[in-house]
Amino acid sequence: MKEKEEVNGGDLIAHVLKSEDVKHIFAVCGMQINFVLSAAEKRGINIISFRHEGGAASAADGYARASGEVGVAAHTAGMVGLVCEPLINSFRYGTPLVVLGAASRTAGKDTGQLQDLDQRLVAIPITKWCDRIETWTRLPEYVGTAFRHAKAGFPGPAYLDLAQEVLTNKGDISTVNIPTPNQYRTKAQVAGDPEYIRQALKLLLNAEKPIILAGPDVFWSRGWDELREFAELTNIQVTYYLGLLGLIPYKHPLSVCGVNTSDADVALLIGERPNVNITRQFMTDPPLIGPDTNIIHVFPDQDTVGALFNIRLGIVGNAKTVLKQMIKETKKMQSQGQGTDHSKWLNTLQARKEEYNKKLKEMEDKFWNHRPIHLARLSREIIDAVDENATFVVDGANCTHWFRKWACTHDKYPRQTIDVLQTGISAVGPGIPMAIGTKLARMDRQVICFIGDGAFGQYAMELETAFHNRIPITVVVANNSGWGVFLGDQEWEASPRWEIFEQKIRYDKLAEALGCHGEYVEDPDEVKGALTRALEAASKGQTSLVNVVISVKNNNHQTSGFDDYITSK
16 A cells, blocks of 8 residues: 655645746745745756845746746745736736745734735736635646646736645645646647638738738747748748847848838738737837738737737637648649739838848947947947847847847847837836846857846846856846936936936946956947956856946937937838
8 A cells, every 4th residue: 555645735836847847936935935945946946046026027937938938936925016017027928927926824814914915816917817726635736727827828927826724734645636737738729710711811912012920929839930931932021029029030031020011011910919019100110010901810819819900800820820721721822823923012121121221230330439338339249249149138218229129130049039128018127037037948048138227226136146046147237327218318417316326336346246247338449348258257157247338318219310210111
């Protein structure tokens, strides 16, 4: 007879996490959640402890975006408010997260006990799924349910509130049903309606000015090869919102990210949630869909298809699966002679792409010797300093609006650049923890976090997290001593004190105090050397930071003439 094995709730949760092949948990320790962390570590799951719960959940978000897998975060009782920002970002962007939130004892509800809070009330509006578990024997079922919801359809965050007693109580593990992943979720994907596939292809193949606007579900479904095959088969060019998905390399002749495509007559909007900013100029980014564009919307969730825009045709389906269907049907239709020559449109967009790159070079030349250092030069210097396969995590308003213009031209693989502000609530700050999570997903590649000094201040202490856990990222701080996006065309001295910081703060000294390699740069001709030394330190296992003093006045995209250079047709 099998000997009785007594385990606590943390052990039951760890069993499911291990069966889900979870490699890392991003967490801040605490009395209740430690039962989960200890059990998970015993099963070989790496625990990365952060200084702030928001940093931990943001790192899980970064890990998911870089790996395509579920990111797992955990916090102790009552701390749900501290993970709201990453939950909202992952909910809006569609990042598969599972957040395990420990809670106080159910018996002590409404008694004033320490950390007493119904965390569901906070989490429900900003998650795909949220529930509370109070029954010890059902723990594995509920954890599995969280993973199912995080991955199903268009992904997103799932939050599980764990009553303290279900974590601390013990029982015989043989009395508990612990299902394997294939017993509580399926990998089967939704295919598009064949008739709607044919109708969509008739529109696309007979269009004079077609465009493919690919979104995150192409990445989550791992459909980038099918996207490229379909684009090449139909000779239709591809773009993305904010230009940063990298689903096909920028140098591919059918990649036209970064240019205005709003005069397209038919657009295949695949795997992208409706977003009003793709229909108009957003900051420094051009419109991608115009008022006369016929939209074919493909998305895995039926309640999203047709939202916001007046669509011509809607298809419910997984992006990769639908693209496979489209490839098969296109070959059949082309063999029957169907299709319209749109070579003039191809040449038009290619000319815009060439003009885009020309304008970037003009911006570099214009500001190359500018003192203080200009973001146009700093962006180019970073691109030139890194390996071709390096990953960027970009954070901060001005930093993001400038750098992504150069970053999209560097893209060689899917999600090479991770934009912190993309489709979330545009709250700056989580770049460093997101870079930590990204590095754990891509340990064989350089990971560079390019961040403004305002954003840097949000989670600066997570530099110690990177150093302590031997996760060597390189952080480049664009230090303009203020909230640059609001400063406009005014000097630091003339700015309201609530829009500025102390000048030239030595963030590099802070980094050194936390065990990292630090560099300080004011001279534009010293940027290259500082970046080289910082990247070399990271290659040897030491997190590094380059503190670059940049211009306040001329880096604001609204007042620098940036729009005139970049967003015109």
